[in-house]
Amino acid sequence: MQKETRKEEILRVAARLFKNKGYSAVTMRDLATExxxxxxxLYNHISSKQAILQEIVLAIAEDFTAGMHKIIEADSNSIKKLEQIIDLHVKIAIENTDGLAALNSDWMHLESKLDYYLxxxxxxxxxxxxxxxxxxxxxxxxAVKPDVLMFSMLSTLRSLYLWIPKKGNVNPKELSASLAQILIKGINI
Amino acid sequence: MQKETRKEEILRVAARLFKNKGYSAVTMRDLATExxxxxxxLYNHISSKQAILQEIVLAIAEDFTAGMHKIIEADSNSIKKLEQIIDLHVKIAIENTDGLAALNSDWMHLESKLDYYLxxxxxxxxxxxxxxxxxxxxxxxxAVKPDVLMFSMLSTLRSLYLWIPKKGNVNPKELSASLAQILIKGINI
Structure with missing residues (x-):
């Protein structure tokens, strides 16, 4: 595993602080103390609290965008694409649980990058x-209603960051497979 | 339709204010002005802002509890029971969208009734x-993982209050049927 850079440490610790106290309540001093x-x-590595929020939120949003582009361009059917979307959300939710929590509670505090995020x-x-x-x-x-299906899947996938921490060590492949079963194949016999 | 009592009006307007500004930011004076x-x-009808939050949150929690008890006791199979749970969430989300929003963002501000709610x-x-x-x-x-299935269904059902307002007039029967299809029967052909 590569050693974490100081910048990466700042983003990781800031995400945890934003998650626990909310962006507005966290100061650069809190972050330094932590x-x-x-x-x-801190200012050798990043210019402001807003710049930290931008990096956290946009890194995740761009990960989702890049993942979606790969899925869209792949030569596979739509069920396979939905399975790949599930994999993408599980992967990001496990790798960056605190970042997703910060994104979900604090994206609206983005300033100049808000429109880009949206x-x-x-x-x-x-x-x-x-x-x-x-x-x-x-x-x-x-032939389901597309908007109800998208709402339903995204509600589950966007809530993973809340659920994963309660479950201890989560195996991404097992979780993706369970979710694909439940979200795509149905549960009735 | 029965005329709304003044007490009911207080709870309805307070739920909307809590949703828009958050419980902590709303004062009894704001509510009276609104x-x-x-x-x-106001105090002829209710003793405090905390009493209002209690009534809003506990009325919903008790509606879910009563609905669940009926479902549990009914003589029907488990798939039917899951469909009835979907109906229950759709009904409450449509009838009391603002109350659910207040519950979701402000339940943690309950004081003496917090343990009861939990x-x-x-x-x-x-x-x-x-x-x-x-x-x-x-x-x-x-044979799915029960906790993944419950997490998945509840993530969707507990998000309905966010989604319904964007959709304009929602027909409860149609929405329940769509969700039952998607959440239970699966979507692949």
Missing amino acids: MGIKAAS KLRQDYENNYRTIIESGIANKEIK | MGIKAAS KLRQDYENNYRTIIESGIANKEIK
């Missing part, structure tokens, strides 16, 4: 809906 | 899990 360094030395989110949902609609048109997915 | 009455006359919530989840486990034991539900 890291056991001087506040002034655009990435909107594009993501548009691509998601397109996969569902194509799947229905191609008779790979049952 | 209703176009004097603050003093007990109702825990009992609800225990009953939900029992339905799933019985269904798996009786071979009505596939």
